Amino acid sequence: MAGVTELAALVGSLERHLGDPFDDLPLSFASARAHDERETYPHLPLAYLHAWSAQDYAVPVSAGGRAVDVQDSLALVTQVARRDAAVAMAMCTTSLSYMPIWVAGTDDQRRHYGQRVMAGAKMCWGLTESAHGSDVLANAMSARKADGGYLVSGEKWLIGNGTLADHLVLFVRTAERGGPGGFSILVVDRHTVPAHQIRPLPKQRLHGVRGVDTSGFRLTDVYVPSSALVGAEGRGLEITLKSSHSIRVMVTALAQGCADTALRLTTDFAVTRTVFGQRVIDLPVSRRALVGCFADLLIADVVGTCAARSLQVVPEQSSVFSAVAKHFVPSTLERTVTELAAVLGARYYLRDHPRYGVFQKLKRDLPITGFADGNSLVNLKNIALQLDTLLGARDTPPTDRARVVFDWDADLPEYRPWAAEPFHRGGDDVLLSLGTSLESLRERAVTAGGPEADRLVRCVRLGELFIGQLARVMAELSSLPRRSAREYGQSAELFDLAGQYTVLHAAAACLGHAVHSAGWLEGTPLAGALPTLLCLERLWHRFEPHRRFTTSSDVEAGADVLHTLHATGKSFGYRQFSLAKEVGT
Known part of the structure; x- marks a missing residue:
């Protein structure tokens, strides 16, 4: 797959096949609730996906499949998960079980088991x-x-x-x-x-x-x-670790799909429900909550997609990108859905409601993404044990390499999962590019006018504050007691710093994305500095929960963007994929 336009066409094809999730179809919300209530395996929904050849995107082209770029599979799984995370998980289980064979199998093994996967074997x-x-x-x-x-x-x-x-x-x-x-x-x-x-x-x-x-x-x-x-006898751990990188990234798609539907249902409610003489979305407290949750989805989109692209651009760093994504995205979006439940109110608790009944299901489904295929603590440990080298690196990454990670319309090199390194021994391109990202935004602010210039300036200010937090994390890391490697590696303080590192990585990714994806975003509702400002403020609240960098006008503008995407049937991510009702079904 090539750029944004081609991926949008692929997602549109899947959406047309699956249809409106409120219609009586195999991957409808009603079907999802029914399987959930009966605790039955979703054979029919999976057969419906197989009819579209969804499993072909788990098998490389060299083995007869259609898998080219990891971000394509990430987008497809997200679309399935927004209807039913259980179906997405069942589909991914086979796809991800094939990964060790893709990583280390012979050509004959890849072809044989790839053909079995495409034929519907589990x-x-x-x-x-x-x-x-x-x-x-x-x-x-x-x-x-x-x-x-x-x-x-x-x-x-x-x-x-x-x-x-x-x-x-x-x-x-x-x-x-x-x-x-x-x-x-x-x-x-x-x-x-x-x-x-x-x-x-x-x-x-x-x-x-x-x-x-x-x-x-x-x-x-x-x-x-x-x-x-x-692979060779005795290489099982190495193969498992290399396979885990793509598995971690793919699991984030389930969380993103659940959160997209949660925000869509809550926005449905907020734009139609009137209380105290106003629509819910017009109440300042509800509007700010919805815009903050929208920002969470945009952040998750950036972290997840950049992690997927890193598997091909910088496979030697994929242990870091994937662990950050696997920890950050599920934990963030679990909080997001809880916040949305408060806006939705009593309707979130209604299991049989024809429109909102699926909310309680997805709220129960989403947390499994935090511990499936490596729980949150395991991924924090992966980051924690690499913090010294990650924070000790100083070299700015090559501009072209950073651009390909951040510019989602740029062509990707071939995916070679065997090239992944189980552990990284250098820096993190995302954080190392933070300084150049801020310099680019400063230059952009000089030539911009009106509210755009002001928002760019605030984005830069937030970026500088994140650099300050990075320096603090480095100082605290160097001061940790190191009486023994075991004590140091298991300390609660080290794990806490690793968690903060994931926030800093997310902020730097948002800034890099703002610099390098501006071209293809031009003319869309998510063009300009506003989305980045909303994302950075949301991330800064991990350090100072009550400090504001946005005005009421910014929040209103963010609500307008959210409402536009909702009203036109677009996904709540930067690529704004067209959903079923808007693509011809």
């Missing part, structure tokens, strides 16, 4: 075990050498598609001693395993995404041929 990623959770190096499922292959025994728990998967992609212990080189990846074709050697574990009933198959299995001496080994 896969699962057998990583977690009940006794060990995120501590994967403690995993016990073993693969003992046998004639021409391995005998696999052990249990996997809380696995997406654990019961329904046709192919089990397994993280297994191949060296009794364990350790980083003691694990490997094997693929088990379920239908070749005698029934007595694979025992399904019960589906776990969930608070949200109730329809998905989250279960597990126990294997007993299952023979797996050596040809089913993915």
Whole structure:
């Protein structure tokens, strides 16, 4: 896929196929609520997506699929998730289970399993075990050498598609001693395993995404041929870490889809509901809340999309970009939806309401994005352990490299997931480009006029304040006690600084995006400095919750942009995709 226009056409095609979510269709809100209430797997919605060839976008072109750029898949999954996060999760489970094969499989393995995915086969990623959770190096499922292959025994728990998967992609212990080189990846074709050697574990009933198959299995001496080994023996941890980068990014799409629908439903209510003689959206407190939540979605769009682009532009930094996105986007949007629930009021609590009944479902669905495929603490730890090198870097990244991350209309290099580095040993291009981003905005402010110039000046001022916060974080990091590596790496203070780092990364990303995406945004409702100002103020409130940088006029202008996108059926992101009712259905 190429630029913004081409991606908009792809999303439009999917939207036309799926139709209005309020109509009686397989991916309607009514269908989502029904599957949720009955806790049933969404077979029909997934078949409807398969009819559009959605799974083809999980398989690289070289293996016969249509996957080119990660941001394309991110956008498509977001559109599915805005209708039903459970369907999006079920679809992604197979897509993301294929990632270890894409990362390290042979050409034949990529083609074989890619064809199976496109034909509708289901896969699962057998990583977690009940006794060990995120501590994967403690995993016990073993693969003992046998004639021409391995005998696999052990249990996997809380696995997406654990019961329904046709192919089990397994993280297994191949060296009794364990350790980083003691694990490997094997693929088990379920239908070749005698029934007595694979025992399904019960589906776990969930608070949200109730329809998905989250279960597990126990294997007993299952023979797996050596040809089913993915990558070299002992490379399982490396393959898992490289695969996790795209998985982290893709999970953020579920959160963005839920939040888009939450804001859309609340805006529906706010523009039609009258209280105290005024529309809800005209009440200053409600208007400011809606505009703040709108800014959250724009920030999440920037962080998520830039992370997706980083997988192709700077794969050596993808461990940082993806961990920031996986921590920041779900945690931010979970708060956003809670704030929107307060505006929506009692209607958010009504399960059967024909228009607002899906709100309570998505509010329950969204939190799973915070812990699925690596919880928030795991991702904070990934950032925390790299903070010294991230904050110690001083070199400004090449302008062209930063431009391709921030300019979403720029062509991307080929996606090579095997090029990802499990851990980064340098700086973060987003933060390293902060100074040049501010300089560009200063120059723009000189030539701009009226409110635009004033807003640009305030954006620059906020950027300077974020630089001050960055200096403070660096100083606090250097002052942390380091009596032992273990004590330092697990300190609550270090994790707190890592959380603040994600906010600074988000702010710098918003500023870089403002500089490099201005061209293709020209003439759209999201052109100009206003969206960036709203985003930066929202982020600054993580440090000073009550300090204002926007005026009532800015908030009113932001509400006008929100209302325009809502009224014309556009998505609440910078690319403003046309939604079903506005593209011909």
